Amino acid sequence: MTLAPGLYHYLIIAALLFCFGLAAVLTRRNGIAVLMGIELILNAANINFVAFSNYVTHALGGHVFVVFVILLAAIEAAVALAIVFAIYRHFHSVEIPQVHEMQG
């Protein structure tokens, strides 16, 4: 592993972003902060796709896949925020631990 940027640098950045995103999903109480963690995870996957496309496959298939992932992330943010609003109207809070009405 050298100083100049190569495949390993991008993979390690993506691994760090994935861990941060997973930590946000697991530890945050606020529903919208959990959504931000999901965005971090998707972005980590995007960095991996583009890095492998540039350094390993030399084809643009990874780029097309990233376009689809960005599209799905936008859709997911819209639908998940609608659900968060519905939760807020019902429970008057977006704190995840207070939403326990469906527990058995």
Place this chain on the structure above:
Amino acid sequence: MEITQILYVAGFYLFALVTVISAFFVVFAKNVMRAVFSLMFTLFGIAGLFLFLHADFLAATQVLIYVGGVLVLLLFGIMLTQRMVEADIRTGRIQFLPTMFAMVILFGFLVYLIFNTPWKIQGAANFQDSTAGIGTLLMTEWLLPFEIASILLLAALVGAVSIARARRTVS
């Protein structure tokens, strides 16, 4: 090393640092508002990393859709769901120490995998015009997923509106 080479490497590490440090604050900032704004820096940093990977179209798309769309949506979400009178949008944490422990182990495992997998690295491809290539691929090889994605967008639009709309209660 030439001066352009040094600038290239320094620029890469600048974007990498901005990305990782602001992602750290997305997780650990007490204030949700601050977390959203540091998520903006993360997304800009990732767009810069895309530029270093010669993915110019994706860098522009990242800035347009994430910073221009998703981030504004998240800001709306926070402003609509927090009672602004309280003016204190802090949020707590749950299961903090076990998660940190698991994340450190997971990161070590990922780094172990990254360095012990024999990747077939062929040197940088350095795409010249990725936009034309992506357009051609979307209209030929990936046409069916492209059309399905448009239907998915329509369904998500209708679904989001019908979930978020206030119910007319009978009472």
